Amino acid sequence: MLGAIIGDIVGSRFEWHNHKDKHFELFTEDCRMTDDSIMTLAVAKALMETEKASARDSNDYDPLLARMSVTYMQKFGRRYPECGFSRAFFQWIVSDDPQPYNSFGNGAAMRISPVAHTAKSEEEVRRLSAAVTGVSHNHAEGLKGAEATAMAIYLARSGSSKEEIRNRIGANYYTLGFTLDGIRGAYRFTTDCQATVPQAIEAFLESASYEDAIRNAVSLGGDSDTLAAIAGAVAEAHYGIPEQMKQRALAYFDPELLSVYQDWVRFTRN
Numbered sequence: 001m002l003g004a005i006i007g008d009i010v011g012s013r014f015e016w017h018n019h020k021d022k023h024f025e026l027f028t029e030d031c032r033m034t035d036d037s038i039m040t041l042a043v044a045k046a047l048m049e050t051e052k053a054s055a056r057d058s059n060d061y062d063p064l065l066a067r068m069s070v071t072y073m074q075k076f077g078r079r080y081p082e083c084g085f086s087r088a089f090f091q092w093i094v095s096d097d098p099q100p101y102n103s104f105g106n107g108a109a110m111r112i113s114p115v116a117h118t119a120k121s122e123e124e125v126r127r128l129s130a131a132v133t134g135v136s137h138n139h140a141e142g143l144k145g146a147e148a149t150a151m152a153i154y155l156a157r158s159g160s161s162k163e164e165i166r167n168r169i170g171a172n173y174y175t176l177g178f179t180l181d182g183i184r185g186a187y188r189f190t191t192d193c194q195a196t197v198p199q200a201i202e203a204f205l206e207s208a209s210y211e212d213a214i215r216n217a218v219s220l221g222g223d224s225d226t227l228a229a230i231a232g233a234v235a236e237a238h239y240g241i242p243e244q245m246k247q248r249a250l251a252y253f254d255p256e257l258l259s260v261y262q263d264w265v266r267f268t269r270n
Helices: 002-012 035-053 061-079 087-094 113-118 122-133 140-157 162-172 197-205 210-219 224-239 243-250 255-269
Strands: none
Touching: 002 035, 002 210, 002 224, 002 243, 035 061, 035 113, 035 122, 035 224, 035 255, 061 087, 061 122, 113 122, 113 140, 113 224, 113 255, 122 140, 140 162, 140 197, 140 224, 162 197, 197 210, 197 224, 210 224
């Protein structure tokens, strides 16, 4: 999960000022945690609270996870209203009766990484991803973008090679018949899952390290923080994160969010 948050922090200053190059300072005073990080932590909190209340194999687990996801995404979103939400998603956050609104925005994918760190099988990846995502982003492309991201992370965590991940994503989700160099010049800002998730996964597949995956994603331009969050989530599962980079990133957390992250670290170690 921290891999996604670091990607978000690093990419945050480039979202509206794209930098189509891999050479830049990773952490500056202009970096911040955006909605990508806030919602990722909200999903982590929802998973932890669901796990306390229900057995994973019970019939009420998935519906409870969906309700917990709504609860904590609304709670965290209302607590951090200025972190960069889209208009449509913010209306969902403040609604007294939040309903899925047929979205295929890339917000579905940027927040999903905690699912891949709790799922114990590919079937659970699909189930949990659907439960978390469908409460808002219930368009087929939104559901697919979240599941593809979670599956790529899960495969990386499970020891799959990059070639195996490429083949699985290509067979089941998106055609990855492009290179970063081939699309960089024409790639433009979009918040659609189908034009963000494949590019972010390719940023990981062409990388040589965790940091390189983040730099690859930012170098595409577009929705830089979300591209880097998705690429970073997969890269963390494959490479791990250098300790120095972890410590730099944690300095951007406020005490409330740091507490959630620390709870998550303890939760995933059990």
